[in-house]
Amino acid sequence: MKPLKVAVLGCGSVGSQVVRLLDEQAGDLTARVGAPLELVGVAVRRLDAPREVKVPEGLLTTDAEELVTRADLVVEVIGGIEPARSLILRALDHGASVVTANKALLAADGPALYAAADLAARDLFYEAAVAGAIPILRPLRESLAGDRVTRVLGIVNGTTNFILDKMDTAGSGFAEALEEAQELGYAEADPTADVEGFDAAAKAAILASLAFHSRVTVDDVHREGISEVTAADVQSAREMGSVVKLLAIAELRGGEAGEAVAVRVHPAMIPRSHPLASVREAFNAVFVESEAAGELMFYGPGAGGSPTASAVLGDLVTVARNQLAGTRGPGESAYAERPVLPMGETVTRYHVAIDVDDRAGVLAAVANAFADQGVSIQTVKQEGRGLDAQLVVVSHSATDAQLAATVDQLRTMDAVREVTSVMRVEGGVE
Amino acid sequence: MKPLKVAVLGCGSVGSQVVRLLDEQAGDLTARVGAPLELVGVAVRRLDAPREVKVPEGLLTTDAEELVTRADLVVEVIGGIEPARSLILRALDHGASVVTANKALLAADGPALYAAADLAARDLFYEAAVAGAIPILRPLRESLAGDRVTRVLGIVNGTTNFILDKMDTAGSGFAEALEEAQELGYAEADPTADVEGFDAAAKAAILASLAFHSRVTVDDVHREGISEVTAADVQSAREMGSVVKLLAIAELRGGEAGEAVAVRVHPAMIPRSHPLASVREAFNAVFVESEAAGELMFYGPGAGGSPTASAVLGDLVTVARNQLAGTRGPGESAYAERPVLPMGETVTRYHVAIDVDDRAGVLAAVANAFADQGVSIQTVKQEGRGLDAQLVVVSHSATDAQLAATVDQLRTMDAVREVTSVMRVEGGVE
Ligand SMILES: NC(=O)c1ccc[n+]([C@@H]2O[C@H](COP(=O)([O-])OP(=O)(O)OC[C@H]3O[C@@H](n4cnc5c(N)ncnc54)[C@H](OP(=O)(O)O)[C@@H]3O)[C@@H](O)[C@H]2O)c1
Ligand SMILES: NC(=O)c1ccc[n+]([C@@H]2O[C@H](COP(=O)([O-])OP(=O)(O)OC[C@H]3O[C@@H](n4cnc5c(N)ncnc54)[C@H](OP(=O)(O)O)[C@@H]3O)[C@@H](O)[C@H]2O)c1
Numbered sequence: 001m002k003p004l005k006v007a008v009l010g011c012g013s014v015g016s017q018v019v020r021l022l023d024e025q026a027g028d029l030t031a032r033v034g035a036p037l038e039l040v041g042v043a044v045r046r047l048d049a050p051r052e053v054k055v056p057e058g059l060l061t062t063d064a065e066e067l068v069t070r071a072d073l074v075v076e077v078i079g080g081i082e083p084a085r086s087l088i089l090r091a092l093d094h095g096a097s098v099v100t101a102n103k104a105l106l107a108a109d110g111p112a113l114y115a116a117a118d119l120a121a122r123d124l125f126y127e128a129a130v131a132g133a134i135p136i137l138r139p140l141r142e143s144l145a146g147d148r149v150t151r152v153l154g155i156v157n158g159t160t161n162f163i164l165d166k167m168d169t170a171g172s173g174f175a176e177a178l179e180e181a182q183e184l185g186y187a188e189a190d191p192t193a194d195v196e197g198f199d200a201a202a203k204a205a206i207l208a209s210l211a212f213h214s215r216v217t218v219d220d221v222h223r224e225g226i227s228e229v230t231a232a233d234v235q236s237a238r239e240m241g242s243v244v245k246l247l248a249i250a251e252l253r254g255g256e257a258g259e260a261v262a263v264r265v266h267p268a269m270i271p272r273s274h275p276l277a278s279v280r281e282a283f284n285a286v287f288v289e290s291e292a293a294g295e296l297m298f299y300g301p302g303a304g305g306s307p308t309a310s311a312v313l314g315d316l317v318t319v320a321r322n323q324l325a326g327t328r329g330p331g332e333s334a335y336a337e338r339p340v341l342p343m344g345e346t347v348t349r350y351h352v353a354i355d356v357d358d359r360a361g362v363l364a365a366v367a368n369a370f371a372d373q374g375v376s377i378q379t380v381k382q383e384g385r386g387l388d389a390q391l392v393v394v395s396h397s398a399t400d401a402q403l404a405a406t407v408d409q410l411r412t413m414d415a416v417r418e419v420t421s422v423m424r425v426e427g428g429v430e
Numbered sequence: 431m432k433p434l435k436v437a438v439l440g441c442g443s444v445g446s447q448v449v450r451l452l453d454e455q456a457g458d459l460t461a462r463v464g465a466p467l468e469l470v471g472v473a474v475r476r477l478d479a480p481r482e483v484k485v486p487e488g489l490l491t492t493d494a495e496e497l498v499t500r501a502d503l504v505v506e507v508i509g510g511i512e513p514a515r516s517l518i519l520r521a522l523d524h525g526a527s528v529v530t531a532n533k534a535l536l537a538a539d540g541p542a543l544y545a546a547a548d549l550a551a552r553d554l555f556y557e558a559a560v561a562g563a564i565p566i567l568r569p570l571r572e573s574l575a576g577d578r579v580t581r582v583l584g585i586v587n588g589t590t591n592f593i594l595d596k597m598d599t600a601g602s603g604f605a606e607a608l609e610e611a612q613e614l615g616y617a618e619a620d621p622t623a624d625v626e627g628f629d630a631a632a633k634a635a636i637l638a639s640l641a642f643h644s645r646v647t648v649d650d651v652h653r654e655g656i657s658e659v660t661a662a663d664v665q666s667a668r669e670m671g672s673v674v675k676l677l678a679i680a681e682l683r684g685g686e687a688g689e690a691v692a693v694r695v696h697p698a699m700i701p702r703s704h705p706l707a708s709v710r711e712a713f714n715a716v717f718v719e720s721e722a723a724g725e726l727m728f729y730g731p732g733a734g735g736s737p738t739a740s741a742v743l744g745d746l747v748t749v750a751r752n753q754l755a756g757t758r759g760p761g762e763s764a765y766a767e768r769p770v771l772p773m774g775e776t777v778t779r780y781h782v783a784i785d786v787d788d789r790a791g792v793l794a795a796v797a798n799a800f801a802d803q804g805v806s807i808q809t810v811k812q813e814g815r816g817l818d819a820q821l822v823v824v825s826h827s828a829t830d831a832q833l834a835a836t837v838d839q840l841r842t843m844d845a846v847r848e849v850t851s852v853m854r855v856e857g858g859v860e
Contacts, residue, residue, distance in 0.1 A: 146743020
């Protein structure tokens with residue numbers, strides 16, 4: 001059988017492991033694809049940089065543009081917007097199928113790439129872009145294709161989960177936990193992309209698009225990171241039997257003008273009994289709610305060269321088989337064209353901790369502030385501490401605008417000394 | 431676009447929900463498939479039986495043989511060996527693609543069915559056959575196609591998990607927990623298929639075949655049920671920070687004569703820190719270990735009409751798309767042709783609790799029994815109780831034959847009053 005020519009663009013953490021597995025698993029890959037996969041080139045920026053893998057003589061090149069024109073299958077693991085985008089478009093244009101792990105690019109400009117894949121009648125697969133090794137995109141796109149997904153809750157960033165887990169289990173503050181994550185290689189020197197939720201937001205956009213068959217880009221995602229999560233927030237969560245997680249949330253919401261998609265990334269308290277609560281360290285997990293299947297969870301390593309390469313190679317086998325069969329897998333599915341709801345209209349719940357004067361009438365005043373905004377209260381806990389008291393209020397569901405306005409109003413009240421913690425609550429029973 | 435004709439064989443728990451979803455999701459299914467799915471008939475045994483769904487006028491039939499000849503896509507949810515097998519073969523022979531949830535049939539006679547699908551160049555998909563709604567077969571077959579799976583540990587029977595969970599959380603005995611499961615509809619009046627591990631064994635065979643690209647039938651699966659698990663076993667597990675679960679285990683094992691597959695179903699103690707330990711009630715979960723991806727877990731409802739129908743419809747969308755594109759998905763993959771290891775040669779670990787005389791030299795005698803069989807000991811815990819003592823021994827890994835011989839030898843020893851609990855240990859660190 002004639003081999004299929006494979007070009008790998010990038011030979012860093014992920015690319016080096018793709019190259020290694022292509023070599024080590026060659027026999028199995030041939031049997032599973034139905035033809036050998038022949039590595040024809042590996043594009044890098046620096047020819048002489050040290051590599052984690054021995055790339056066969058003569059295959060390293062800095063000319064990615066030329067390389068993609070002579071491959072049947074192109075693996076893009078450079079990352080970032082350019083030159084990744086141009087190279088993918090060029091590869092498709094030359095008749096190659098493409099596998100990529102590039103969440104940033106897909107979340108920023110997915111539709112243009114899917115359109116190019118359609119035009120070329122080639123596959124563009126990207127399982128590795130969300131939650132690393134965990135098969136989540138294929139299940140969403142294919143296994144649940146006969147069901148109606150209503151909600152996806154994901155822990156899709158290992159760095160932030162590691163930090164929040166340390167804050168929970170070791171009682172560390174944010175800065176200390178971040179430092180530990182950096183020492184252990186879980187966080188980068190500049191941790192902004194992870195800590196401020198940019199990485200998770202890109203993944204949330206991809207998950208929302210697939211789950212709801214609609215176009216969602218990273219600009220549609222309301223994003224809050226974890227840099228302002230305090231030890232007090234984590235403690236407050238603990239006291240109500242919850243844990244703080246950075247969640248990527250994509251929901252289907254009914255509305256007057258028809259169904260819409262709500263998509264956001266923010267820290268939230270979830271009950272310890274929720275399956276996502278026990279996701280430790282840098283692991284990822286995606287929890288899916290659908291009408292017929294009910295609640296599903298997918299759990300595993302969300303990053304790392306070798307796990308991510310596993311997901312890349314799974315896609316590679318599929319697109320290679322498709323190419324041999326002269327067919328392609330499912331392309332973009334955006335037929336539902338559901339609009340994205342603004343954050344203010346998104347329905348959520350708040351946990352608010354406030355220091356108040358310990359005197360009669362304060363609780364009533366606080367309760368009134370919630371009522372004024374039309375927010376009903378699920379629980380209030382009051383703890384006197386001498387002259388002042390702490391009130392912890394958990395609301396019922398309301399729009400984020402109503403809840404935010406309530407907090408604003410609390411801040412203006414005489415009896416309120418300080419709003420010490422505001423955090424959304426997810427995954428619970430109301 | 432010309433509709434694809436769908437025949438549903440069986441209209442019980444699963445079939446009725448398939449019929450419902452085909453109707454309720456018609457619009458979405460059309461958009462996802464690229465053509466409408468038209469229900470052309472529903473085969474049943476009794477035309478006048480009450481149904482959970484309103485089957486459109488004129489579609490119910492008792493002539494399944496005729497029905498399958500006029501469908502493009504056939505859903506088999508009758509169950510059992512015959513007439514399910516003949517109907518599937520007939521459907522394929524007439525050019526239909528088939529989706530089934532029938533684990534018993536696949537585990538007994540899969541290869542003949544796959545061969546018929548190959549011959550007909552049609553799809554035979556069966557995601558619903560293992561772990562109900564949980565997408566596990568597709569991830570194994572496709573997402574991990576570029577990786578090397580080394581082990582699959584599954585809780586794939588909800589009835590037995592419910593019973594063991596009750597024994598753990600409520601301290602019930604087996605009979606009492608079974609009765610509760612029956613009252614709540616989790617166990618059938620004749621619970622043999624579940625309780626004695628037959629159902630899990632069928633699923634283990636299917637998982638092993640896919641994970642290791644080899645033919646494994648239910649006859650290859652060593653099977654032990656949970657009817658002999660006692661409250662004392664569960665208590666013993668609890669004391670060592672473990673929990674008893676009925677596991678379906680499929681492993682790749684190196685050996686002198688090359689790699690082999692070990693596949694078995696039995697109760698085992700797993701540490702409470704293991705992700706499978708927190709699978710409660712009738713939920714299912716499958717834990718997969720692979721070389722590149724590491725550890726993955728898939729969790730959700732393992733049964734129920736509507737969850738199972740979700741998995742059936744996911745397959746139906748794929749095979750419908752394939753049929754429109756004139757292609758088919760991956761067929762049987764048995765190229766590795768790995769032999770199945772007999773249980774005696776399978777490597778495992780034992781937890782053994784024994785009542786012994788409380789006198790000097792007994793511990794040494796017991797330790798010698800292990801040593802005689804070449805089994806090394808990880809931990810021994812001795813608890814004096816007056817005249818007698820309880821010894822709890824956890825072994826290191828050894829073949830099942832060595833471990834079983836050790837237990838036999840213990841039973842013959844003068845100082846041993848009774849072997850009170852013997853159970854395998856899985857999922858731990860040695
Ligand atoms: N790392 C993970 O755990 C992980 C997980 C999921 C997804 N991803 C995604 O996978 C992709 C790759 O990540 P990574 O961690 O492997 O990145 P990385 O370690 O930084 O590697 C990037 C590679 O791309 C090469 N490169 C950069 N610019 C290039 C250019 N203009 N032409 C050709 N090659 C160029 C680099 O060459 P030199 O080596 O010569 O500098 C390097 O080999 C990203 O999209 C990332 O988001 C990564
Ligand atoms: N139930 C679950 O949760 C679940 C989960 C995973 C997989 N499965 C699998 O799904 C399959 C169906 O299970 P189920 O629970 O839906 O079974 P069920 O409730 O017993 O339904 C079986 C259906 O098949 C029909 N039937 C029986 N013999 C027939 C024949 N000779 N010709 C035509 N129709 C016939 C019955 O007709 P009448 O209604 O007229 O008697 C009934 O509608 C089985 O393979 C099972 O292992 C079930």
